[in-house]
Amino acid sequence: MTKPDRPTLRDLQPGANLIPRHIGPRDEDLPEMLEVVGAESLDDLIDKVIPPHIRTERPFCLPSGLSERNCISELLAMARRNRVMVSMVGQGYYGSIMPKVIQRRVLENPGWYTAYTPYQAEVSQGRLEALLTFQHMISDLSGLDVANASLLDEATAAAEAMAMAHRVTRGKKGNVFFVDKDIFPQTLAVVKTRAENFGFEVRVGDPFTDLDPDEVFAALFQYPGSSGEIRDFTPVCDALRQAGALSIIAADILGLVLLKSPGEMGADIAVGSAQRFGVPMGYGGPHAGWFATRMDHVRQMPGRVIGVSRDAEGRLALRMALQTREQHIRREKATSNICTAQVLLANLAAFFAVYHGPEKLRQIAQRTNRYAEIIATALAEYGFEVVNESFFDTITVKVPGRAQWYAARAREQRINIHVVDADHVSITTDETTRRSEVVRLLKVFFPHGVQHPDELYDIDARARQGIPANMLRTDEILTHPVFNSYHSETEMMRYLRRLQQKDIALDRSMIPLGSCTMKLNAATEMQALSWREFAHIHPFAPLEQAQGYQQLIEELEHYLCTLTGFDAFSFQPNAGSQGEYAGLLVIKRYHAERGQGQRDVVLIPTSAHGTNPASAGMAGLKVVPVGCDDQGNIDLDDLKKKAAQHEERLAALMITYPSTHGVFEESVKEICDIVHAHGGQVYFDGANMNALVGYVRPAELGADVCHLNLHKTFAIPHGGGGPGVGPVGVKAHLAKYLPAHVVVDGVNPAAARYEDTIGQVAAAPWGSALILTISWAYIRMMGPEGLKKATQVAILNANYIARKLEPYYPVVYKGRGGYVAHECIIDLRQIRKETGITVEDVAKRLVDYGYHAPTMSWPVPDTFMIEPTESESREELDRFIEAMISIRAEIDKVAKGEWDRDNNPLKNAPHTPHLLNNGAWPYPYTKQEAYFPLPWVELDKFWPPVARVDNAWGDRHLIPHWQREGGN
Known part of the structure; x- marks a missing residue:
């Protein structure tokens, strides 16, 4: 008798088991679906749809797909290469504690993270309510009339504030922008990048001695300063207003719980980061930047505003208000290309305030401040000079010639502190600071001092006052019932469920939005977001402490280069619009360094998304539209005419492929050749890369620069409108110009100096690094065959x-x-x-x-x-x-x-x-x-x-x- 056929062990291996779970149609469905579209197989369909002459001839040398279990094992191995130290670095990034009810019910809940931007108000009332709560929170804390629904980070919010201030003053006050010398260095860097391309002059100095209000259109102050110093900007704000200029304060959101508000000081605009309201540092992001201003300026404010309206039955209803105020809709006349927000992160921050309420927030802020007071008092008693006279959470300590030495000693105690310069270090406390950590820190400076946590109580009794009495907040905050009703976990859980059920997200049904790629965000891809080894790394931590992150970033860059044909990628842009902006600056810098700085014209098809011309405008380039024919293709005759007409000034063409009309243009290579023949570069908008993966490399079509939307093609979820990641890829001749970072070395390995690059376009060295784990896992589990099949089935x-x-x-x-x-x-x-x-x-x-x-x-x-x-x-x-x-x-x-x-x-x-x-x-x-x-x-x-x-x-x-x- 012969034995029945049985599968072998090799047959029973788990293999790349994400593929059938990610791809919707079952294999048995494919024949009938293919019959409907008139194709014999998936390969036959691709042969009919994608022009043969644009398909790559080189194989995609990616590792084979991993099973979900093995993917997690590889991610864990990388995570263990990160060393999570106690972070006392500060500088805009702080330890925080996300309440578990928010982590489980929001961050890890597809009902929240798979939702789309709330353009359809009737199916978005839950996240609109959360965003309105965020706006209310920011308005209360900033002391200003109106806040938006978040921006990308604090640094870009400051840059947006600068641009808005110039719009408000209508250029009547000139082009000089003043910046407080006590600003965070990454904020100054982003502001300088934006200012250079707007033609603004940035002056840095002491606002109390170096600022002439009559010479500037606006001024930006840090509150508290990078040094930790708390200063009352009321007289400076008054002087600026009398001179017709605007005042902008970049403020610490937790500090504002205790400190006099920017609005009370007379600020016209306030910006900041909501990160320390329960959002992890994540090696730099994603974090919600916030932006508030006076009602007089609301129509000039960048980003989105959620407003209270009414429905057809006369009931209260929420919606995205003033949508035409979104700057990118103005196309080449725009001064901002913002078309998104950090919605999921803004919601997390809002829920943090809802769950804790004003009293618990005050306790968190007071505890943070008290630890700083204890450290300052102890160090003074040990003979060290604390430079700043006032402070909320940060003190700067004078250590002549020994800053690096003390930082190294702190690392021995598994603590990171900030090296200001050779003679100074700064120390920052936060919500996560523990007594035992303060004891270890004090031993760094005086080994024979405090030996036991209980000894801190004695220092506490005689601790100096960090916040001057005249700078303490006197008005009530967060008095609305939403911040005072859900402090038990039971009530919070039910509150979050009530909001969630008001929305349609991918957990309920298909979201068939064109150009938005609302695909599955697999649970396995999302898992690492909650791991402490990825979530709690400061973006300025020494590179040896972030080797897992460095490995992940290098591997993801290799995967994207393999799939696109480009030679290098920057992950700093934290939105697709920022990727566009960075890519155009790279092209502009390339022309300038070749002695062709006059090249300032960008050809853009009339069908392009509004961010294309808006990004060009922000980069200081001039937009020339190119027409499209009746089939939606770029009009070749018009392109040739415009390219020839502007040959001496042609900088680039921006092209989306497949086009925004949903077709593969047969002439794409010819289009690129025309632009190159007239001295321009080709910018490839990779918004529709999900139709190319595994078949077409944009670089082989003739593209020189390309941004990708990882939140579309590579499975990062939309989160109700953000986060996004827009890495920009370039060919080798452009690599040295990619973004770098003023604090962290090695962000752009192709550049010898920071000055050789375009500078910074976002606050963090590698942008929203935490969510890069999602795209890495997606590519790693799908493998080359899975990625190829995803393209086939999408088509x-x-x-x-x-x-x-x-x-x-x-x-x-x-x-x-x-x-x-x-x-x-x-x-x-x-x-x-x-x-x-x-x-x-x-x-x-x-x-x-x-x-x-x-x-x-x-x-x-x-x-x-x-x-x-x-x-x-x-x-x-x-x-x-x-x-x-x-x-x-x-x-x-x-x-x-x-x-x-x-x-x-x-x-x-x-x-x-x-x-x-x-x-x-x-x-x-x-x-x-x-x-x-x-x-x-x-x-x-x-x-x-x-x-x-x-x-x-x-x-x-x-x-x-x-x-x-x-x-x-």
């Missing part, structure tokens, strides 16, 4: 939707053979003309079916751009398709007169549960048609918390924070 899913919907909604643009790339644009223009039903009506009606709408009216008005990604199963695609077909049938009823043009389920959508309790049903169609238009809707019904939001009312009555009478 298959998009074409499957396009073919299924085309009989109902025309597809606007198609490429070769009638195929689209990774996304498709469907046309509703004729529908609007015939029925009055708009794209917005369909978007709101999709809410009743449990779906977030696709991208509306971009890049073509009255259209939807749909991108399903590779992560969505055939079943989910079919549900979405069925919903869209059902809506088309509803539109037909309007067209036929069966439903009134102004009173139908589309015009009245979304339908809230409040209508069920308001007496008689008010509409001429049934409740079943309103709430359960298809049988599967009732299986997991999303009940919209608000009806359609009145955007116009919200703009006319801007309310950017909670009102005293409530609203929570």
Whole structure:
């Protein structure tokens, strides 16, 4: 008798088991899906869609995919190469404690981290409420009228404040910007980079002795200073205001719990970082920068503002207010390219304040300050000179010629302190500081002093006062009920659940947004975010303490270079827009160093995302638009004409590929050749790289520079609008110009000196380093075969939707053979003309079916751009398709007169549960048609918390924070 066939041990190895879990359609689904799109196999589909002449001929030499378990083992090995020391470095980064209820219910909860930017207010009320709470918190603490929903970090917020101040003064005060010499060095570096390209002169000095208000358009102060000194800027702010200039204060958010607010001192703008409100240092990020100003300047403020409005039923509703104030929408006229926020991080900080409330925050701040007072008192008693007379958490100590020696002794005690210069060190306390750590620190300076933690109580009894009495805060903070109601874990847990259930995120249904790539963010990829070895490293820690991070960054750079064909990457840009900005500065610097500084023209297709021209404007470059033809391709004749016309001044072309119209342009190599022939460089916007991975290397097409959106192609989640990472890759001839860092050496190994680079574009050396673990894990588990299949299926899913919907909604643009790339644009223009039903009506009606709408009216008005990604199963695609077909049938009823043009389920959508309790049903169609238009809707019904939001009312009555009478 023969033995039955059995699998061998080799057959039973776990292998790269993320691939079938990441990619939605099962293998048995593929034949029927391929039949729908007219392809025999995935390879055949790619042959039909991606032009053969742009596909790479070189293999992608990446390591084979790991199993999820083995990936975690490799990450753990890297994590153990990081040495987590007690950080007393400060300088804008501090130890903090994230409450476990927030870690588990928000940071590690896909209901929060997979949500999209809250453009669709009716399905975003939970995160909008969290962001409004963040704005209220910042407004209270800063003492200013209005705050935005966060920026990228403190340094870039300061740079944005400088640009805004110049807009407010309208250039009437000249181009001189004054900066306090006690500023954080990374903030000064980012401000200088931005100022140089705006044509501003930066003057650094003592604001009390060196500042002439009549000579500047604005001034920036650090509060408390980098040295720790607390200074009252009231007289300086008054003098600036009298001279018609603006005052900007970069303030410590925890310090503001105890200190006089910037608003009370007369500041016009205040900025800072919310990191120490429960967000880990993460080797530099991601962290939410904050920005506040006076109501007079709100329409000049960069970023996003959440406002209180009302819905169609007259109820309170929240929305993103003043959306046209987002600077990038102004394209080449923009002075900021900000199109995002650090939403997840802002939410974490807001929830930290909600959970602790004003009293516990005051205790945290007082404890932090008290430890600094104890250290200062002890060191003075040991004979050391504490330089600063006042302080909140940071003291600067004079140690003539021995700063490095004391820092080394501190490292022996597993403590990092900050070396100011050869003669001074600074020491910073924070929420995490322990008595035992203070004892170890004091032994560094005087081994025979304090020996036991209990001895600190004696020093405490005689400790000097760090905060001058006249600088103590006297007004109440965070008095709104939201900050005073959820201090037990039970109540906080329920509060977070109530907010989460108001939103649609990927944990509920597909989010089919074109150009946004809302793919799976696998749990295994996210796991390392909570590990202390990655989360609690200071970005200025000695490199030998961050060898795990250095290995991860080097390996991820190698992977991205392999996939794109570029020679080097910088991870400093902490958003795609920042990657654009950095890449254009690299090109500008390259031309200047070759004696061609006159090259200042950037050719940009009219279809480009608004950040492209906005980034060019920020870089001090001039935008010349290039037209597109009826198929959505760049008009080659217009390109040739513009390139020739501006040949002497041509700096670059910015091109998105595949295009924003969702097609592969056949002439991409010719386009690059034209630009190179006229002396320009090619900037490749990698927003749609997820349609190229495994098949096309942008560098081989002719691109010189490319930014990637790791929060799209490489699986970092959107987090409700951020965090993002926008690393910029370059060919070898541009590598030395990539960003460096004024504090940390070796950030750009191709540059001999910091001065050889473009400087800094973000505060941290390697940007939002903590979340690089996600993309590393994604690439490591998918491997070359998994990445290739992800591209195949992303293109298959998009074409499957396009073919299924085309009989109902025309597809606007198609490429070769009638195929689209990774996304498709469907046309509703004729529908609007015939029925009055708009794209917005369909978007709101999709809410009743449990779906977030696709991208509306971009890049073509009255259209939807749909991108399903590779992560969505055939079943989910079919549900979405069925919903869209059902809506088309509803539109037909309007067209036929069966439903009134102004009173139908589309015009009245979304339908809230409040209508069920308001007496008689008010509409001429049934409740079943309103709430359960298809049988599967009732299986997991999303009940919209608000009806359609009145955007116009919200703009006319801007309310950017909670009102005293409530609203929570």
